[in-house]
Amino acid sequence: MTALSELNPKPIWQFFEKICSIPHPSYHEQALAEWIMAWAQSRGLNAQRDEVGNIILRKAPTTGMEDRKPTILQAHLDMVPQANSDSQHNFTSDPIDAYVDGEWVTANGTTLGSDNGIGLSSILAVFDADDIAHGPLEALLTMTEEAGMDGAFGLKPGLLNGEILLNTDSEQEGEVYMGCAGGGDTHVIFHGEQKPAPVGLGATLTIKGLKGGHSGCDIHTGRANANKLMARLLNELSQQCPFALAAFNGGNLRNAIPREAHSLIVINEDKLSQLEQFIGNFQQTLEIELGAVETNLTIAMQSTTPSEQVFTDSFSQTLLRALNACPNGVISMSQEIEGVVETSLNLGVVETTANGQVKANFLVRSLVDSHRSHVEDMLASLFKLAGADVHSDGGYPGWKPDPHSPIMDVVRQTYADLYGSTPNIMVIHAGLECGLFKTAYPHWDMASFGPTIKFPHSPDEKVNIASVEKYWQLLLNTLKNIPKA
Template structure:
C-alpha cells in the first residue's frame, strides 16, 4: 500500500503525514502549534505567537530575490472533527488515519483534515526547503478558523511586514479566488414546557446516511439537511398519529450540513406498526425526491426505555412547526457573478439539553452584509413568533473582490504558463479569513488557491493527489514571480 510520504511532492506529503499524527480539532490545536514552534526554532526561523495563539514565522529571501515584495503564506491550524456513527475516534487524542485510495487520499471513518492541512503542509515545506526561490517570506498560521475564525478576529497590526498574502484554504484546483462571503451565527433557545409522559412505548427515530459537507462550498449541491428532514417527518406524522415528543437532536457543527438527526417520541403501543408503515412511506417519498443526491439515506425506528416527561403538546407543535418553516440552504444567487451563491444559511445544530432547553444554531453567509442581516431578521421574526429567544453574533465581513489585484493577475498568468489554460477567477461562498485580515492590514493584496478537496467537513472528505502536485507547482512558480518592491 502506498504511503503518504511516498507521494509527490514528497516534502509536502511528509509534513501532511506529520500533521495527521498530531490531534488538532478546533480549540485543541495546542499540540500542533507547539510542534510547529519547536520545529521552526530548530530550523533557525524567526517564530512568535500573539495573544490569540496565531503563529508568525519569518524566513529571509533566497539569494537574488531580496528586492521582491514581502509575501505572507497563510493557513489555519485546526480541522473539523466529524466521524461516522460507527467509528470510535477521539479527535483530541487519536491521530487521523489517512490512506491512499487510488487517485485520492482519504481517512478511515473521519474527516481527513486536508482542509486546511494540505495548505499548512505546503507552507512548512516551503519554509523547510533550501532551493525554492522566493522573496522575503512570512507565514501566518491562525487559530480556530473552523469554529469561529478566532485567530483572524484576534489578528492585530504590527505583527507582519508582508504586502501580499496567499491564502491556501481553497478547495478546487484550477480556480483562483479573489473574494469570499461573510457570515455570522444565529442562536435560538427554547425553554421547554414539560408534562408527564403518557402511557405507551418510547421510540427513537433516527435519520442518517446523508452526505453532509461544507455549509458554504456545498450548500448549492442540494444535499439534504438532517435536521430539516426530521422536522418535516414529525410534522407529517402529527397529521395522522398522536405522539409526544421527548427530545430532538441533530448535527454537531454549525458549518457542516447535518448528516444525522434523531428524536425520541412516545406513542401508544398499538401504534408501532402504524409508525413503521408511515416511516416506510416517508422514506419512499424522500428517496423519490432526493435519491439522485442522497443515495444512502436511511430512517430507523427502535424501541427504548420509558421516559418520565415529554414536551407539552402546544410547545411541541410550536417547536416542530418553527423548524419545519425555517429557511435553509440557498436563499439567493449573485446578480453580479454568474453561478455564485450570494446568500445562504445552514441549520447546523439542534440540541435538547439536560437543563430544559432546546438550542438551534444557524450559520448565515452572504456576499452582501445587508442581505445577511435580512436573513437574520427573517429568523428572528419566525422564532420570536414561536416563543423562542434568538440573537445573532460572530459576524465577519466578506472579502470584496478587487478586479485590479496585481497578485491575482500574477497567479492567473503563472497558471496559464504552467498548464496552457486560464484558471477560473472565482468568488467562494465560504468564510475565508481574508475579509477579516483587511481590518488589521487594509493594504494587503490577497489571493487564494489550493488543490481539489471533496466533501470537506464530512467523513467522506478526500483530496485528489494529482491536484496537490499542481497546486504545489503553482505555489512555487508564484513565489518565483512575485513582483519587485514598488511595482
Template sequence: MSELSMLQPNELWRFFSNICAIPRPSKHEQALSDWIVSWAQTKKIDYQIDSIGNIILKKAATSGYEDRQTVALQAHLDMVPQANSDSNHNFTTDPIQAYVDGDWVTAKGTTLGADNGIGLASILAVFDASDIAHGPIEALLTIDEEAGMTGAFGLEPGILKASILLNTDSEQEGEVYMGCAGGGDTSAVFEVSQQRCPADAKAISISISGLKGGHSGCDIDTGRANANKLMLRLLAKAQSQSKVQIASLHGGSLRNAIPREAKTSFVFEAAQLADMQHILKLEVDDIAAEYANVETNLSIELNTIDAPVDAISTTNSAEIIASLNACPNGIISMSQDIQGIVETSLNLGVIRFEANQVSALILARSLSDSGRLYVESMLASLFELTSASLSHSGAYPGWKPDTDSKIMKVVQDSYQELFNKRPNIMVIHAGLECGLFKTAYPDLDMVSFGPTIKFPHSPDEKVEIATVARYWELMKKTLANIPVK
C-alpha cells in the same frame, strides 16, 4: 503514514504526514503549535506567537530576490472533527489515519484535514526549503478558523509586514479565488417543561444516517439532504396525525457542516399507533425517492420503543416542531453579479435537547453583509412567533472582490506559464479568513488557491494527489514571480 511520504512532491507530503499525526480539532491546536515552534527553533526560523495564539514565521529573501514585495503565506492550524457513527476516533488524542486510495488521499472513517492541512504543509515546506526562489516571506498560521475564526478576529495590526497575502484554503485546483462569503451564527433556545406521558402511551424512535453531509458553504448547492430537516419533516408528519411529546432530539454536530445524522423519539396516543406507523413509512418512502440520486446511502430507521415516564409537553413540542420545520435551510438566493455562485444560504447545523432546553444553531453565509443581515431578520421574524430566545454572534465580513488585484494577475500569468491555460477566477461561498484580514490590514492584496479537496467537513473528505503537485508548482512559480517593491 509512510505511504504519504512516498508521494510527490515529497517535501509537502512529508509535512502533511506529520500534521496528520498530531490531533488538531478546532480549539485544540496547542500540540500542533508546539510542534511547529519546535521545528522552527531547530531550523533557526524566526517565529512569534501573537496574543491570540497565531503563529507568525519570517524568512529572508533568497539571493537575487531581496527587492521583491513581502508575501504572507496563510493557512489555519485546525481541522473539522467529523467521524462516521461506527468510528471510535478521539480527535483530541488520536492521529488521523490517512491513506492512499487510488488517485486520492483520504482517511479511515473521519475527516482527513486536508482542509487546510495541505496548505499548511505547503507553507512549512517553503520555509524548510533552500532551493525555492522567493522574496521576503512571512507565514500567518491562524487558530480556530473552523469554529469561529478566533485567530483572524484577534489578528493585530503591525505584526505582518507583507503587502501581499496568499491564502491556501480554497479547494478546487484550476480556480483562483478573489472573494468569499461572510457569515454569522444564530442560536434559538427554547425553555421547555416536562409533562407526564399517558400510562398507555406509545413511542417511536427515528434514526437518520448515511447522508453525505459536507461543507455548509462549498456543498450547499449540491442538493444533499440535511438530516435535521429530514428529522423535523418526519416529526411534523407525526404531529399532523396526533399530538406528540418529544422525548429526545439530537441532530448534527457542527454549525458549518451539513448534518449527516439525526435521532429523535416521541410519544403519542396509543390508539394512533397503526396510523402513525403507516404515515411515517409513507413519508420515509417519499424522502428516499426524492433523494435517490443524491443520497445513495440514506438510512431512516423507525422503531417502536417503550414510552418514557416524562417528555416535553405537547405545547412546547408543537412549537418546536412547527418553527424548526419552517426554518429556512439551504440556498436562499443566487448571486446576480457572478453566474452560478450562491449569494446567501442558511444551514440548520445543530439541534440539541439537554437540561430542559432545546437549542438550534444556524449558520448564515452571504457574499454581502446586507444579505446576511436579511436572513438573520428572517430568522428573528420566525422565532418571534415562538417562545424561543434568539441571539446572533460571530459575524464576520465577506471578502469583496478586487478586480484590480495585482497578485491576481501574477497568479493568472504563473498558471498560464506552467499549464498553458488560464485558471478560472472565482468567488467562493465559504468563509475564508481574508475578509477579516482586511480589517487589520486594509491594503493587503490577496488571492486564494489550493488543490482539489472533495467533501470537506465530512468523513468522505479526500484530496486529489495530482492536483497537490500542480498546486505546489503554482505556489513556487508565484513566489518567483512576485513583483519588486
C-alpha cells in the same frame, strides 16, 4: 498500502503525514502548534505566537530576491471533526487514519483534515526548503478558523510586514479566488414546557446516511439537511399519529450540513404499527425526492425506555412548526457572478438540553453583508413569533473582490504559463479569513488557491493527489514571480 510520505510532491505529503498524526480539531490545536514551534526553532526560523495563539514565521529572502515585495503564506491550524456513526474515533487523542484510495487520499470513517492541512503542509515545506526562490517571506498560521475564525478576529495590526498574502484554503485546482462570503451565527433557544410522560412505548427515530458536507462549498448541491428532514418527519407524523416528543437532536457543527438527526418520542402501543408504516412511506417519499443525491438515506426506529418527561403538545407543535418552516439552504444566487451562491444558511445543530431547552444554531453566509443581516432578521422574526429567544453574533465580513489586484494578475499569468490555460477567477461562497485580515491590514493584496478537495467537513473528505502537485508548482512559481517592491 502506499504511505503518504511516498507521494509526490514529497515535501508536502511528509508534513501532511505528520500533521495527521497530531490531533488538532478546533479548540484543540495546541499540540500541533507546539510541534510547529519546536520544528521552526530547530530549523533556525524566526517564530513567534501572538496573543490569540496564531503562529508567525519569518524567513529571509533567497539570493537575488531581496528586492521583491514581502509576502505572507497563510493557513489555519484546526480541522473539522466529523465521523461516521459507527466510528469510535476520538479527535482529541487519536491520529487521523489517512490512506491512499486510487487518485485520492482520504480517511477511514472521519474527516481527513486536508482542509486546511495540505495548505499548512505546503507552507511548512516552503519554510523547510533551501532550494526554493522567494523574497522576504512570512507565514501566518491561525487558530480555530473552522469554529469561529478566532485567530483572524484576534490578529493585531503591526505584527506582520508583508504586502501580499497568499491564502491556501481554497479547494478546487484550476480556480483562483479573489473574494469570499461573510458569515454570522444565529442562536435560537426554545424554553420547553414539559409534563410527565404518558403511558406508552419509547422510540428513538433516526435519520442517517446523509452525505453532509461543507455548509458553504456544498450548500448548492442538493444535499439534504438531517435536521430539516427530522422536523418535517415529526411535523407530518403529528398530523397522522399522536405521540409525545421528549427530545430532538441533530448535527454538531454549524458549518457542516448535518448528516444525522435523532428524536425521542413516546407513543401508545396500539399506534406502533401505524408509526412503522408512516416511517416506511416517508422514507420512500424521500428516496423519490432525494435519491439522485442521497443514495444511503436511512430512517430507523428503535424501541427504548420511555422518557419520564415529555414536552407538552402545544410546545411540541410550536417547535416542530417553526423548525419545519424555517429557511435553509440557498436563499439567492449572485446577480454579478454567474453560478455563485450569494446568500445561504445552514441549520447546523439542534440540541435538547437536560433542563428542557431546545437550541438551534444557524450559520448564515452572504457575499452582501446587508443581505446576511436580512436573513438573520428573517430567522429572528420567525422564531420570536414562536416564543423563542434569538440572537446573532460572530459576524465576519466578506472579502470584497478587487478587479485590479496585482497579485491576482501574477497568479493568473503564472498558471497560464505553467499549464497553458487560464484559471477560473472566482468568488467562493465559503468563508475565508481574508475579509477579516483586511480589518487589521487593509493594504494587503490577496489571492487564494489550493488543490482539489472534495466533501470537506464530512467523513467523505478526500484530496486529489495529482492536484496537490499542480498546486505546489503554482505556489513555487508564484513565489518566484512576486513583483519587485
